[in-house]
Amino acid sequence: MDVLEAIQKRRAIRQYLPDPVNREDILAVLDAANRAPSGLNRQPWEFVVVTGEKIFEMGANYRSTLDEYLSHWDQSPMRDFITREGFTRFAETYGGAPVVIVVLIPIDEKPNFRKADLESASAAMENLLIAATALGLGTCWMTGPLRDESALRRILAIPDDREIVAVTPLGYPEKIPRAPARIDADLTQKVRWVG
Numbered sequence: 001m002d003v004l005e006a007i008q009k010r011r012a013i014r015q016y017l018p019d020p021v022n023r024e025d026i027l028a029v030l031d032a033a034n035r036a037p038s039g040l041n042r043q044p045w046e047f048v049v050v051t052g053e054k055i056f057e058m059g060a061n062y063r064s065t066l067d068e069y070l071s072h073w074d075q076s077p078m079r080d081f082i083t084r085e086g087f088t089r090f091a092e093t094y095g096g097a098p099v100v101i102v103v104l105i106p107i108d109e110k111p112n113f114r115k116a117d118l119e120s121a122s123a124a125m126e127n128l129l130i131a132a133t134a135l136g137l138g139t140c141w142m143t144g145p146l147r148d149e150s151a152l153r154r155i156l157a158i159p160d161d162r163e164i165v166a167v168t169p170l171g172y173p174e175k176i177p178r179a180p181a182r183i184d185a186d187l188t189q190k191v192r193w194v195g
């Protein structure tokens, strides 16, 4: 699969098969992430690869933060992709994915590096997602689990000098949702040509 096809095929996957992911494939998507560009070539990202019972501990924590959100489900944009029950199950189990990857950056080494480090880690995250798609794997960029970041930090023993940027499940998709429509698909509003 070429890179443009992988970009088009990538979807936020919220239901996974229980099939395990090979260590080589996990390392391949992390290698793609590790090849992202970075501000000042700091390569600030680090990855925590979570498997087994810890995923359920993470899921129980995420689910415990969602009552308020779920009580206003009728206003959630997620309704276009998944039912309330489906989303609850996704939160509780990370969709049944056998692997969850957590992306970290350093905290406060020099506060003015934070923006560049966040952008660099986001580039790494996107590389990871695209590489996973190319290998037939699903992912879902998630920041929702940071609602209770301190509990997540405790569960994963994240050191005080590291910030969590985002989380993604990794596994073989059970269900691939349709692609959401593009706002301004023909790029007439979002693009201004100069010169």
Ligand SMILES: Cc1cc2nc3c(=O)[nH]c(=O)nc-3n(C[C@H](O)[C@H](O)[C@H](O)COP(=O)(O)O)c2cc1C
Pocket (backbone or CB within 6 Å): 010, 011, 012, 013, 014, 140, 141, 142, 143, 144, 145, 179, 180
């Ligand atoms: C910064 C960021 C945070 C996100 N957080 C969540 C999340 O917490 N939970 C979730 O189910 N999806 C999350 N998503 C996935 C988006 O909902 C998804 O990308 C969007 O609906 C478009 O669907 P697509 O990825 O299939 O194109 C997040 C995506 C981004 C980029």
